[in-house]
Amino acid sequence: MTNGPASIFSRLKRWHIAVIAFVILVAAVAAIVLTINPFGLNPFVGEDESALAPTERLLPVRIDTLTTEIAINGSIAFSNKEDLTFGSPGYISEILVSEGEIVTKGQPLASLDPESVANLRRAIAQAQLDYEDALDALADAKQPTLQIAEAEAALADAELQAEDVREALDELVNPDADAVAQAESAVADAELEVQNAREALDELVNPPADTLAAAEDDIAQARVTLRDAELALDNDVAAANDNLKIAERDLAVARQNLDALNDSNQLKSARDTHDDERQDYANVIYKWTGVRATDEDLSMTPGDLFAALNFIPEIVYDRNYDLFPEGRIADNPDTRWNELKIFGWRALYPTSNLIEPQCDHYTYSLVRQSDTDSTNDEFCIQRDMRNAHDALVSAHNDLLSAQAQYDDSLAAANEALTKAEKARSDAEEALGRLTDGSIGAERLQAQFNKAQADYDAALRNLDALNNPDSAEVKSKREQLTLAQAKRDADAETLDALISPGTEEVALKRNELALAQAERDKAAQDLQKIHDRRELEVALQEASVAAAQANIDGETRRYEDSMLKAPWNGYIASIPVEVGQEIEPFEVILTVINSGIVNIEGSVDEIDVLSLRREEPVAVTIDALPDQELEGVITNISSTSTNQQGVVTFDVDIRVNVPDGVTLQEGLSAVARVATSEERGIVIPMQSVQFGEQGTFVRK
Structure with missing residues (x-):
């Protein structure tokens, strides 16, 4: 991009170029005048105007300040306006003002219907109840909980476990006299078991007389059982017939009970009564609604x-x-x-x-x-x-x-029927087994064989007492050996108690370290619970704060049931009517603050770079031709508007309206901003000559 003089002049408009040329010309004339007449004397004093041509005359020249201004055209706007809403649904009870009416700050403007106001008061009461509930929840959160008690119990258990391991280690290193005594007692008991095993081996090899007598009694009992098995066959068939008759009678009774239950009208009557009352209730509902x-x-x-x-x-x-x-x-x-x-x-x-x-x-x-x-x-x-x-x-x-x-x-009757049918089936099966020749003979033979086997076993037992089995003798000897080994082990335990090994002591020390770690973890868990409880307390405190905020919100909505003017101004619009149902945030009135006045204008892309926010301006309004107001630039748009090749930027200006002056929105206004000042000679335009060879002033 080229930034030479030609590029700069191509961006300027014609009237800008003319102004610049005029300023340069004035500066040149001033330099000439000061060179010729450095004391500021009138160079034309004494000159005879009669010597001038008819088209020429003398004009005064003065030294003054030249000011460059930017004019911003726009219109008056009231930017500070507020749409008032009740914030709650209901009906409009009263509208106390009309459109265009001037109001003062705090003046009542409109009100909600009494029912809606009562609902708002009820909402405040409910919010206060919620606040009390939140306070109760906060109090509960601050109380000790079951979880804390359990964690404290777990910590106590862990501390007890660590103490137990510590005591065990201490007992291992420094055995208690009682423990030594118990170990010695165990050795004595093991010695006794060895003696008992030895005596059992002796009894097996040489059984006592009373044991032999008992074995002979067993043989006599087995003989009696064998005889009874032979006599049982005749009695089994008669009993099976009786059981079948009883089962068939029970089955008939169960079927009669089930048939009687199915014929019962009690359930049908209850259903009919329920259907009638249901229809009656439906009829009454239809009757009145x-x-x-x-x-x-x-x-x-x-x-x-x-x-x-x-x-x-x-x-x-x-x-x-x-x-x-x-x-x-x-x-x-x-x-x-x-x-x-x-x-x-x-x-x-x-x-x-x-x-x-x-x-x-x-x-x-x-x-x-x-x-x-x-x-x-x-x-x-x-x-x-x-x-x-x-x-x-x-x-x-x-x-x-x-x-x-x-x-x-029904369930009881079906169960009774099922049992009766099974009983009859079992009775028929039992009778069938007895009346079938092969099955009955086989069962009786089985009973007889068992009795015979028991009798033979009793005989063998007596024979075994008189002639012990070598394997059993061997087993008794092994039991004696095991008892002796246990005795030796208890003796070693006693020796270890009195003189513990280094590995066992090291193991106990490790157990103590683990128990202490568990204790530390339980303490940490308890601390976490306390920390969580503190968070829960903080949460409940936040709930209390939220409940208080809800009270404040409901209170504000109740206060907004009577709309009041937020400032001194006038009513711009009332889009609703008395008795109209309104939504929570439906606009009821629009109030304009007439004390804050803005000018919404625009400047071209060249002038905008010369403007600054908070820069003072002089404002003139067509409706006030003889009065100039003060103002200040409040905003310069960062984006442009292009209309038919003309680029402009929006500018907002706040106007200071003096007391006694009332403005209307939409009035035309011009704001002038001084951008530069130059001191020099001011020459009337009549003395400036324009020609083909340039612009000059006649000396």
Whole structure:
């Protein structure tokens, strides 16, 4: 890019070039004048004007200050405006001002309806309850917990374990006298076991007389058992026949009981009663609301159902309540309940109060829904609904009880039938085995063989006593050897207790180190729990702070239910009306602060570089031709606007409005900014000559 003189002049506009040329010319003339007349005397004094041509005349010249200015054209704007909202839904109760009205700071402007205000007060009360709950939770968090108690118990256990290992090490290095005594006792016991094993070996080789007598008694008993097995066959067949008859009788009884249970009408009656009461409740719901009740509706209490339907009988059946606000008699599709149904009731009783939404003087009882008269011979919606619902609940409970009783009885009957069928099958199988020749003979033979085997075993036992088996003798000798080895081991234990080995001592020292590490870990775990508890306390403290902030927020919303002017100014717009339903942040009024005035203007791309923020300006307004106001530049846009090749930058100027002056938004204004000052000779434009050879001043 070239930055020479030609490039610079190509960026300047024609009037800029003319101004620069004029300033250069004035400076040149001033230099000539000061050279010729350095004391500032009028060089034309004494010159006869008669010598001038008819087109020439003398003009005065003076030394003065030349100021270069940038003019910023724009319009008056009130940038400080606020859209006021209630911050809560509801209806507008009052609007106390009108558009264009001048207001003062704190002046009431509009208010919410009383019901919404009451809801805001209720929200404050709920927030205060939440704050109390948060305080209680904080108090609970500061109390010792079960986890801390368990961690403290774990630490105590770890410390006890470490102490036990320390004591064990101490006992190993310095054995207790009692422990030495116990070891000595163990050696003595082992010596006794050796003696017992030796005596057992002697008894096996030489059995005592009483043992031989017992073996002979066993032989006699086995002989009696063998004889009984031979006599058992005749009695088994008769018993099997009796068992089969009993099983068939029990099976017939079980089938009769099951058939009688299936023919029972108790469960069917309970189901029919439940269906009737369910239909009654549905009829009552339709009767008073016109709603065809769903299964979900029928599961609700009257109060919950009315809440779900957004149906309030006290309002809907009030003759002052407008069922058809749009003037057309038709059901409102936005509500589940039927306006035409309500209209029919009110049309039947147009001039009396025969329909009571509530009848607190009435004592409720389980009656059919058709009983609709109140104690004053009037209709009572609350009693009608509650009686039908209570009857349905009672029938439902009876049905559950009957179903449970039937299920229990059915299960018991089926179980009895299954057992009876199995008993009969077992009896038939047992009888079949006895009546079948091969099976019965085989079973009797098996019983006889067992009795014979027992008898033979008794004989062999007696023979073994008289002639002991060499293997058993060997086993007894091995037991004696083991007892002797145990005795030797206990002796070594006693020796180790008195003189412990270095490896065992080292092992105990390692166990002590592990126990101490476990103790340290338990202490660290306890500290972590304490740290977490501190975090939980901090969390609950934050919850308390949040609850307090919620109280503050609800309080602010309650205070905003009466809108007040935030400053001195005037009402720019009121887009709503009294009685209108509004959303939480719907604009109610717009208030303009007329004390803060801005000029929104623009300058071209050459002048913008000469402007600075906070630079003072002089402001003139067409509507105030004889008055100049002071101002200051507050903002210079960093982005440009290009319209048909003309590049401009937006500039904002804050105007200081003196007392007694009132401005309107949109007034045309000009702000002038002084960018430079030069002191020199001021020559009237009439003395400047322009020609083909340049611009000059006649001397």
